Amino acid sequence: MIKTLLSENKKIDVLPIGLGANAIGGYNIFNNIEDDKGKKTLHHALERGINFIDTAFRYGNGHSEELIGEVLKEHNREQVVIATKGAHRLTPNGIIMDGSPAYLRETLENSLRRLKTDYIDLFYLHYPDKTIPISESIGALETFRQEGKIRYIGVSNVTLAQLKEANQNHSINALQYRYSLIERDAEDQLLPYCIKHNISFIPYGPLSYGLLGGKYTPDTVFQGNDWRTRLDVLKGKQFIDNLQRVEQLKIIANKKNTSTAALSLAWLLSQRGIDIVIPGAKSPEQVSDHLLALDISLTNQDLDEIDAIFNDLIYSKK
Numbered sequence: 001m002i003k004t005l006l007s008e009n010k011k012i013d014v015l016p017i018g019l020g021a022n023a024i025g026g027y028n029i030f031n032n033i034e035d036d037k038g039k040k041t042l043h044h045a046l047e048r049g050i051n052f053i054d055t056a057f058r059y060g061n062g063h064s065e066e067l068i069g070e071v072l073k074e075h076n077r078e079q080v081v082i083a084t085k086g087a088h089r090l091t092p093n094g095i096i097m098d099g100s101p102a103y104l105r106e107t108l109e110n111s112l113r114r115l116k117t118d119y120i121d122l123f124y125l126h127y128p129d130k131t132i133p134i135s136e137s138i139g140a141l142e143t144f145r146q147e148g149k150i151r152y153i154g155v156s157n158v159t160l161a162q163l164k165e166a167n168q169n170h171s172i173n174a175l176q177y178r179y180s181l182i183e184r185d186a187e188d189q190l191l192p193y194c195i196k197h198n199i200s201f202i203p204y205g206p207l208s209y210g211l212l213g214g215k216y217t218p219d220t221v222f223q224g225n226d227w228r229t230r231l232d233v234l235k236g237k238q239f240i241d242n243l244q245r246v247e248q249l250k251i252i253a254n255k256k257n258t259s260t261a262a263l264s265l266a267w268l269l270s271q272r273g274i275d276i277v278i279p280g281a282k283s284p285e286q287v288s289d290h291l292l293a294l295d296i297s298l299t300n301q302d303l304d305e306i307d308a309i310f311n312d313l314i315y316s317k318k
């Protein structure tokens with residue numbers, strides 16, 4: 001099953017299940033990440049037909065891109081859509097967001113070198129730089145597109161106002177923003193804007209960072225580097241409530257003879273405006289599980305049953 005992504009007259013054909021690569025080399029985001037396992041996971045994804053890989057400088061501060069570059073040497077790069085992101089700049093005083101044209105050029109050139117390619121299919125401004133107008137950052141990305149160094153322009157983690165400003169010259173092809181059964185705020189304004197303006201909305205955290213995978217329990221604790229220590233959906237009462245919702249989702253997944261992860265991805269793909277999901281994977285087995293989503297067809301009754309579980313989180317019900 002192939003879907004067409006990005007704006008109407010500039011098409012990229014992709015399998016609707018992509019690979020989120022923040023755990024491939026993302027040693028600064030997760031604990032106990034092993035390069036070999038990350039590379040194996042990526043090889044497996046490519047061998048199974050996944051052809052959209054989402055990474056960023058920030059995942060391993062370049063290491064995710066390096067591993068992807070290594071693995072892609074053994075595959076046909078032309079058949080893979082590479083999405084990466086820039087804006088994080090490491091300074092002696094910590095990390096800042098730098099959306100200046102000069103820094104964006106530097107970070108893009110470094111991404112190209114690490115990925116061992118001379119073009120990036122989709123390059124996102126990872127976060128807006130609050131010290132300069134976002135239109136200036138996007139202007140730089142437009143220049144890179146004219147130079148052939150990137151094919152499509154994306155933004156991530158923006159407000160509606162920032163998205164509108166970024167898109168004032170209709171430059172934006174993709175928005176990446178959190179969206180899953182559990183995190184629904186994009187349903188308010190961002191997703192409708194993307195549908196109206198023909199911008200591909202690419203959800204991140206489609207498994208709610210692992211929660212919808214169904215293996216966490218009230219005793220699960222995230223520690224150390226793990227960026228999940230900072231996520232509200234995995235904390236306190238929200239975490240406990242979400243675990244109970246996932247238990248109910250398991251009943252539907254069992255009836256459909258599938259996993260909660262695959263069911264959650266199939267649900268996302270059934271939403272208007274969603275053409276692809278990029279679940280993160282730490283193993284080949286997780287990748288294979290994601291692909292089960294392609295075999296799930298959801299009836300209106302299934303969708304109603306799922307909605308009933310997440311009823312109080314649905315944006316329009318808030």
Ligand SMILES: NC(=O)c1ccc[n+]([C@@H]2O[C@H](COP(=O)([O-])OP(=O)(O)OC[C@H]3O[C@@H](n4cnc5c(N)ncnc54)[C@H](OP(=O)(O)O)[C@@H]3O)[C@@H](O)[C@H]2O)c1
Pocket residue numbers: 019020021022023054055126156157176177203204205206207208209210211212213214215261262278279280281282285286287289290
């Ligand atoms: N633009 C941004 O600011 C931004 C932010 C976040 C993510 N992203 C991108 O979006 C991608 C997806 O988001 P995400 O990886 O943070 O969250 P996610 O896809 O919601 O969850 C991924 C995590 O779920 C668990 N998991 C994966 N498959 C599973 C399965 N089949 N069964 C059970 N558990 C499973 C794994 O963690 P455990 O095995 O440890 O449970 C995995 O690391 C990222 O990889 C990254 O490329 C972008």
